[in-house]
Amino acid sequence: MNNFYNKIKSDKRSAWVAFALLGIMLAAAPYLAAATGGPSWVRIIDFALLYIMLALGLNIVVGFAGLLDLGYIAFYAVGAYLYALLASPHFNIHLPFWALLPIGAAVAGLFGVLLGAPTLRLRGDYLAIVTLGFGEIIRIFLNNLNAPVNITNGPQGVNGIDPISLGSMSLAKANSLAGIAVPSLHQYYYLFLALTLLIIFTTLRLQDSRIGRAWVAIREDEVAAKSMGINTRNVKLLAFAMGASFGGVAGGLFAGFQGFVSPESFGLMESVMVLCMVVLGGMGHIPGVILGGILLATLPELLRYIIVPIQQYFFGKVIVDPESVRMLIFGLALIVVMLYRPAGLWPSPTRKRELVEEA
Amino acid sequence: MSSLLEARGITKCFGGLEALSDVSLTINQGEIYGLIGPNGAGKTTFFNVLTGLYKLNGKQDRGEVLFDGKAISKSEPHQVAKLGIARTFQNIRLFGNMSVLQNVMVGRHVRTHAGVIGAVLRGSRTRTEEKAIHEKSFQLLDYIELSNQSERFAKHLAYGDQRRLEIARALATEPKLLALDEPAAGMNATETVALKKLMEKIRADGITILLIEHDVKLVMGLCDRVAVLDYGKKIAEGFPQAVQKNPAVIEAYLGGAIA
Numbered sequence: 001m002n003n004f005y006n007k008i009k010s011d012k013r014s015a016w017v018a019f020a021l022l023g024i025m026l027a028a029a030p031y032l033a034a035a036t037g038g039p040s041w042v043r044i045i046d047f048a049l050l051y052i053m054l055a056l057g058l059n060i061v062v063g064f065a066g067l068l069d070l071g072y073i074a075f076y077a078v079g080a081y082l083y084a085l086l087a088s089p090h091f092n093i094h095l096p097f098w099a100l101l102p103i104g105a106a107v108a109g110l111f112g113v114l115l116g117a118p119t120l121r122l123r124g125d126y127l128a129i130v131t132l133g134f135g136e137i138i139r140i141f142l143n144n145l146n147a148p149v150n151i152t153n154g155p156q157g158v159n160g161i162d163p164i165s166l167g168s169m170s171l172a173k174a175n176s177l178a179g180i181a182v183p184s185l186h187q188y189y190y191l192f193l194a195l196t197l198l199i200i201f202t203t204l205r206l207q208d209s210r211i212g213r214a215w216v217a218i219r220e221d222e223v224a225a226k227s228m229g230i231n232t233r234n235v236k237l238l239a240f241a242m243g244a245s246f247g248g249v250a251g252g253l254f255a256g257f258q259g260f261v262s263p264e265s266f267g268l269m270e271s272v273m274v275l276c277m278v279v280l281g282g283m284g285h286i287p288g289v290i291l292g293g294i295l296l297a298t299l300p301e302l303l304r305y306i307i308v309p310i311q312q313y314f315f316g317k318v319i320v321d322p323e324s325v326r327m328l329i330f331g332l333a334l335i336v337v338m339l340y341r342p343a344g345l346w347p348s349p350t351r352k353r354e355l356v357e358e359a
Numbered sequence: 360m361s362s363l364l365e366a367r368g369i370t371k372c373f374g375g376l377e378a379l380s381d382v383s384l385t386i387n388q389g390e391i392y393g394l395i396g397p398n399g400a401g402k403t404t405f406f407n408v409l410t411g412l413y414k415l416n417g418k419q420d421r422g423e424v425l426f427d428g429k430a431i432s433k434s435e436p437h438q439v440a441k442l443g444i445a446r447t448f449q450n451i452r453l454f455g456n457m458s459v460l461q462n463v464m465v466g467r468h469v470r471t472h473a474g475v476i477g478a479v480l481r482g483s484r485t486r487t488e489e490k491a492i493h494e495k496s497f498q499l500l501d502y503i504e505l506s507n508q509s510e511r512f513a514k515h516l517a518y519g520d521q522r523r524l525e526i527a528r529a530l531a532t533e534p535k536l537l538a539l540d541e542p543a544a545g546m547n548a549t550e551t552v553a554l555k556k557l558m559e560k561i562r563a564d565g566i567t568i569l570l571i572e573h574d575v576k577l578v579m580g581l582c583d584r585v586a587v588l589d590y591g592k593k594i595a596e597g598f599p600q601a602v603q604k605n606p607a608v609i610e611a612y613l614g615g616a617i618a
Contacts, residue, residue: 120509133378151540201479202479205478206478206479209466209473210468211474211478212478216457217465220456221452221453221455223448223452224448224452225465226411227411228439228465228466228528229440229441229469230437240476247430
């Protein structure tokens with residue numbers, strides 16, 4: 001693996017070849033998935049991309065700045081409901097997608113600051129508890145804001161959300177591009193992929209910058225960071241806002257993709273799931289976080305397809321409900337990974353060095 | 360000689376305990392000023408008041424600190440750093456999981472400007488700034504003779520190297536006053552000699568130094584003036600040789616004469 005890296009680093013041509021291959025793979029992915037597993041797998045990949053965006057956003061807060069956030073899904077909810085309310089028959093407002101995306105990012109970022117401001121003096125466990133509460137507050141608000149004035153439509157959720165459309169091209173129906181028919185799910189895939197790449201690019205740039213170093217410095221020692229002239233208040237709020245805005249973007253895409261949002265989608269388990277992606281993949285290491293997102297988003301679905309046939313093969317009937325087996329295996333896998341790869345599946349090279357040198 | 364820092368009548372209380380009572384002292388431009396005293400005398404408290412980690416906002420707190428003519432006793436630590444006081448810590452506080460070079464680069468934060476948009480777009484201004492940060496940080500590592508270890512984790516350095524790295528990180532903020540909290544603690548004799556040379560070099564570069572130290576030999580050989588704290592009070596101030604003979608100081612360190 002290391003050899004491979006060095007080769008890419010030293011040789012421009014093999015770098016281009018590697019990039020081209022990766023590009024072709026990413027472009028062909030939905031067709032491959034559809035051919036092997038049917039359209040439901042394209043849907044799963046679409047969701048995996050949303051989760052990668054979420055994991056990358058949370059990674060800024062947890063991985064870089066070291067602020068444990070257990071209510072991250074609230075920003076996803078804010079983005080999703082904002083889209084739902086501004087592009088649906090519910091209020092009869094229909095804003096275009098290009099306007100909704102930045103609004104979602106900005107408003108979610110604002111909520112990030114709202115959460116960050118009162119928690120500036122908290123760290124670790126205490127911060128985790130407050131953020132957990134914040135996540136629940138948002139969900140409960142969404143659940144109950146149907147009276148006295150109906151804003152969120154309560155537990156029923158918002159229906160009939162406008163599908164995402166780019167200009168006059170609606171992603172809800174198949175379009176053909178240069179003679180090739182591109183189904184709706186595939187179009188969503190390409191849109192999500194583009195935004196995921198944009199988010200990856202943004203995080204990579206941020207990591208290797210004055211701001212990124214300030215985040216890590218705060219994670220390592222807040223008092224020292226302060227004394228070295230870092231305005232820890234602003235820099236922490238910035239981390240919350242950046243992380244939240246990624247969540248808001250993912251939320252907006254989710255609403256447009258699903259056409260329906262309800263408070264149920266934004267429970268504590270979702271926050272925990274995204275946190276697992278970050279921790280399992282390798283906190284603070286962007287490729288690791290992406291890997292974590294892909295694995296945790298697709299693995300449970302994969303198990304869903306395997307468990308029923310296996311039981312039928314061995315026992316002739318389904319003995320245990322697939323849902324519970326799925327979570328059981330999933331939990332076991334998490335424990336095993338944490339025992340044998342405590343720094344995550346793909347930790348940053350420096351973090352690995354740290355474990356080796358300490359051993 | 361003009362004064363760089365002036366502390367006037369500083370009183371800092373924690374509950375009923377007066378950690379500092381009515382401490383006044385003046386540090387002049389370009390000198391090495393020593394602050395000594397037995398354990399618990401209030402030296403580090405004084406440092407924390409100076410650098411904004413403690414604020415004089417309690418009911419019984421009094422006094423003010425003037426740095427370069429500005430009152431700083433109500434300022435936040437990052438504002439104090441921006442004005443030009445940089446410090447090290449008694450119990451080393453490096454960014455352990457960052458590389459040696461990155462530790463120093465963080466010190467450049469306060470003198471640089473790139474924000475989120477600059478970082479993401481990475482225009483020519485940001486690139487020039489990043490390059491300058493890199494170069495300056497490497498220079499500082501050269502200055503403390505640590506550039507051969509720039510890629511190691513700060514926490515894996517030898518103890519004496521960690522102390523020097525803290526100094527380099529503080530110097531990266533371009534301070535007018537460098538406040539060192541027991542930099543020689545835990546160092547062996549050779550390391551202490553190297554540290555002394557380093558401090559003389561820093562002073563020669565025009566940076567004023569405030570030094571808390573237990574190593575009396577080091578303080579006496581290095582400092583231009585010395586103040587002695589005992590139970591939160593300043594009991595002596597002056598040239599090292601005079602302070603050394605001051606009966607109050609001897610009593611504070613060795614206890615009173617047996618009656």
